[in-house]
Amino acid sequence: MSDVIDTKRAKKQALGPYGRVGQTLDELDDRLGLARGGRTFMDKIFPDHWSFMLGEIALYSFLILMVTGVFLTLYFIPSSAIVTYHGSYAPLDGQKMTQAFASTVNLSFAVRGGLLMRQMHHWACDIFVGAIVIHMARVFFTGAFRKPRELNWIVGSTLLILAIVNGFLGYSLPDDLVSGTGIRIAYSIILSVPLVGTYLAFFIFGGNFPGTAIIPRFFILHCLIVPLIIIGLVSVHLFLLVRQKHTQFPGNGRTEKNVVGSPMFPVFMAKTTGFLFIVGGITALLGAFAQVNPIWQFGPYDAARISYAVQPDWYMGFLDGALRIWPSWSFHSWGYTIPFEVLIPAVVLPGLIFNLVFVWPMLERKFTKDNEIHHLLDRPSNRPKRTAAGVTMLSFLGMLFIASSTDVLAKFFNLSLNTVLVSMRYLTVIVPILAYPITYRICHEIQALHGGGRRKTPNVVTRSSEGEYSATPSPRYVDDVPSHLEATPVPTYIHEDPEESGDGGVRVVDR
Amino acid sequence: MTDEHRTPVSLSGLPANDPHLQPAARNPQLVERVISVCFIVGTLCIAGFGACYWIDAQAWKLGATLGGGLLFLGIGIVAWGKYLMPRGPFVEERHTLANSEADRQAFAAAIVERGGGVVQRRKLLGKLLGGGMGIFGIVAMFPLLRSLGPLPKTTMQHTDWRSGSYVVDQSGRRVQVGDLAVGSIETVFPEGTENSDRGQAVDQTVLIRVSNEAFTTMKGRETWAPHGYVAYSKVCTHLGCPVGLYEQELQLLVCPCHQSMFNVTNGAVPQFGPAPRPLPQLPLYVDSSGYLRSQSGYHEAVGPGFWERS
Numbered sequence A: 001m002s003d004v005i006d007t008k009r010a011k012k013q014a015l016g017p018y019g020r021v022g023q024t025l026d027e028l029d030d031r032l033g034l035a036r037g038g039r040t041f042m043d044k045i046f047p048d049h050w051s052f053m054l055g056e057i058a059l060y061s062f063l064i065l066m067v068t069g070v071f072l073t074l075y076f077i078p079s080s081a082i083v084t085y086h087g088s089y090a091p092l093d094g095q096k097m098t099q100a101f102a103s104t105v106n107l108s109f110a111v112r113g114g115l116l117m118r119q120m121h122h123w124a125c126d127i128f129v130g131a132i133v134i135h136m137a138r139v140f141f142t143g144a145f146r147k148p149r150e151l152n153w154i155v156g157s158t159l160l161i162l163a164i165v166n167g168f169l170g171y172s173l174p175d176d177l178v179s180g181t182g183i184r185i186a187y188s189i190i191l192s193v194p195l196v197g198t199y200l201a202f203f204i205f206g207g208n209f210p211g212t213a214i215i216p217r218f219f220i221l222h223c224l225i226v227p228l229i230i231i232g233l234v235s236v237h238l239f240l241l242v243r244q245k246h247t248q249f250p251g252n253g254r255t256e257k258n259v260v261g262s263p264m265f266p267v268f269m270a271k272t273t274g275f276l277f278i279v280g281g282i283t284a285l286l287g288a289f290a291q292v293n294p295i296w297q298f299g300p301y302d303a304a305r306i307s308y309a310v311q312p313d314w315y316m317g318f319l320d321g322a323l324r325i326w327p328s329w330s331f332h333s334w335g336y337t338i339p340f341e342v343l344i345p346a347v348v349l350p351g352l353i354f355n356l357v358f359v360w361p362m363l364e365r366k367f368t369k370d371n372e373i374h375h376l377l378d379r380p381s382n383r384p385k386r387t388a389a390g391v392t393m394l395s396f397l398g399m400l401f402i403a404s405s406t407d408v409l410a411k412f413f414n415l416s417l418n419t420v421l422v423s424m425r426y427l428t429v430i431v432p433i434l435a436y437p438i439t440y441r442i443c444h445e446i447q448a449l450h451g452g453g454r455r456k457t458p459n460v461v462t463r464s465s466e467g468e469y470s471a472t473p474s475p476r477y478v479d480d481v482p483s484h485l486e487a488t489p490v491p492t493y494i495h496e497d498p499e500e501s502g503d504g505g506v507r508v509v510d511r
Numbered sequence B: 001m002t003d004e005h006r007t008p009v010s011l012s013g014l015p016a017n018d019p020h021l022q023p024a025a026r027n028p029q030l031v032e033r034v035i036s037v038c039f040i041v042g043t044l045c046i047a048g049f050g051a052c053y054w055i056d057a058q059a060w061k062l063g064a065t066l067g068g069g070l071l072f073l074g075i076g077i078v079a080w081g082k083y084l085m086p087r088g089p090f091v092e093e094r095h096t097l098a099n100s101e102a103d104r105q106a107f108a109a110a111i112v113e114r115g116g117g118v119v120q121r122r123k124l125l126g127k128l129l130g131g132g133m134g135i136f137g138i139v140a141m142f143p144l145l146r147s148l149g150p151l152p153k154t155t156m157q158h159t160d161w162r163s164g165s166y167v168v169d170q171s172g173r174r175v176q177v178g179d180l181a182v183g184s185i186e187t188v189f190p191e192g193t194e195n196s197d198r199g200q201a202v203d204q205t206v207l208i209r210v211s212n213e214a215f216t217t218m219k220g221r222e223t224w225a226p227h228g229y230v231a232y233s234k235v236c237t238h239l240g241c242p243v244g245l246y247e248q249e250l251q252l253l254v255c256p257c258h259q260s261m262f263n264v265t266n267g268a269v270p271q272f273g274p275a276p277r278p279l280p281q282l283p284l285y286v287d288s289s290g291y292l293r294s295q296s297g298y299h300e301a302v303g304p305g306f307w308e309r310s
């Protein structure tokens, strides 16, 4: 009799203590040997500090770029063939334009959800580049790039360059008046390279500017080649991260020999998935409420026309600024020309900056003679020289960025263009030079502060009956008291309090 | 990477009431309720997105519902992870990545001696193969480069303006001597190129009427501007933007890209900004029927600088 009743139970027992999931995992382990590595991966510890999120923002905005980008490729036509527009956007009716421009206008007005996808794609790009820059700053100022992570610093810097390049390529695709002017400038920058510039420009553009080859070529680069390289490098980046494990700030039992934080599964998985959703949500809200790149207002590209407000996307601003304030020194002799007025600000300068970025970990190792392995991060104030150097570079780039709107500044402050130009030239040199000693001093001041970064608590001043004053600090806020719980390895199993059956919750795991 | 190099994890357990396993929230019930609300609102928003998409609503409604949905779901999931899951802290050992000296030597020996030995013993083969690969690499570049684009030859050096070209406006109409009032400006092309890509990019020229009589912008150009018609290349000598703005009072042509300014009355010499050279001037004449025509092409390459520009 009991046999009948017990079939269900017997089946369950046959499945083992972990049910179907356990069985599937066993089957996988038979074939792939996943159990041990998988377990280690589930137990991987992620530090809880907020600044470790910046890289995730970059990663997730890249995911959003791919998803929205695939949608856009379904409707965008990468062709320079001229068509006459007869679409749903009336003001452009009857105008001649390239198919690239016409299909982008169509995408914005006639395709369901198209405008949202376009704007999300553009915003995700801005967030992507921005997040990489801030992530990079955190890696720099905390010294996370030191041995053994130099290679990941180089991979990351390459990613930044690729992100900027792909942003420019994508921005150029709609072939509107503003982006077309950008392509024209890019062509002239390539021309400025001595000896081979003309050949380079002809090979990249398939001839004289503008030609008809550039839109399809940029399309392949923007949608296939550069993203593939980015995916490859992001994989390398993350592989190295897992292999070398995270860095962490010192304190609370964190040492060079451990990593303290939350485990991959389930805590980090939950946080990071939620974070993906949040980045997606913010991008969608920006796409909904903040108009970006309204190409139908600029009109189609026409080499002989120009819109008054020519502004590249923000991450190209430093180049534009450098081109504006660099003096008009051109070399011309023996029948040859070297356009230094373009070559230096647009080719040599970014080349120097990025090379400096690439070799910084090696430079620092050389100058500090520090060849040790580091897993604990620096507080920026404890490394005043590095911090000051970083601030110098950022302020230099910042000044160049500001210089990209000399005309706007002149109008706004009601100054002559000349005044603004000359002052920007001086400021671009002076501000970074001043930034170094000032940052250096501030770092030293912060080092001298005790308990910097903690919230101050009031001192209670009491007057004794003899009239003597004494001050006692009141206790720290509860949130500020570090939890003195010692970190523990991630548990394999949890003892539940026995409820009814005798076998308890303790599971014997055989390996 | 083999599993042996990963952190071995002990099979330890913790009692359910261990403080590491407690949620970080001080009031888990409340947090749970807040998270439920987030999930419900998020799901409603996502459903709303579906509805908006179905009825083809405006872009902002699509974005608001999609964004709101993702945002609320995301906040809920993050809060779940942050406040309701075991608060830790947990720890993982970190092991030195470097292997033992013996392992390193074995590895290096395998590469240097095994590989090196084989190649060293067959030096000739190594060289032949290396040479073959090198030539393959170089040859592989040829078709790639040559099919990417034509050679520049001298196409950068001249435009389509020839001696006797008719000056036409953007619609292709020939410009006559009475067409422009003093102080007005027009973008012109040599007849036949006004609608071609190359014409737009290379031949574009600004025609400005600065006075009623023949005008001299520079010594040696006395005959270039009949009836006060001055013509300059419209391609900025800095980076090639169209020099599109004309400040009539100051007689300046301004490039909107980086604010280079060229003085119209003295040969378009740059007065301000990063442009290194004057805009080339096009010599004009008026033919017997009153049409404006070019005496010749430009006497120098137009636009930004490049190596072969003489």
Ligand code: HEM
Residues within 6 Å of the ligand: A051, A052, A053, A054, A055, A056, A058, A059, A060, A062, A132, A133, A135, A136, A139, A144, A145, A149, A152, A153, A154, A155, A156, A157, A158, A159, A160, A163, A234, A237, A241, A245, A246, A247, A248
């Ligand atoms: C496509 C762009 C990028 C993505 C998707 C990305 C993603 C990530 C992620 C998710 C992490 C994990 C933890 C963290 O945020 O610190 C990380 C770590 C790291 N990233 Fe990036 N990153 C990108 C670009 C960069 C750049 C531009 C640099 C620096 C030049 C860089 C250098 C590093 C380094 C050195 C680490 C290890 C830091 C540590 O463990 O503390 N990454 N990256």
Ligand code: FES
Residues within 6 Å of the ligand: B236, B237, B238, B239, B240, B241, B255, B256, B257, B258, B259, B260, B273, B274, B275
């Ligand atoms: S392109 Fe004209 S000033 Fe730069």
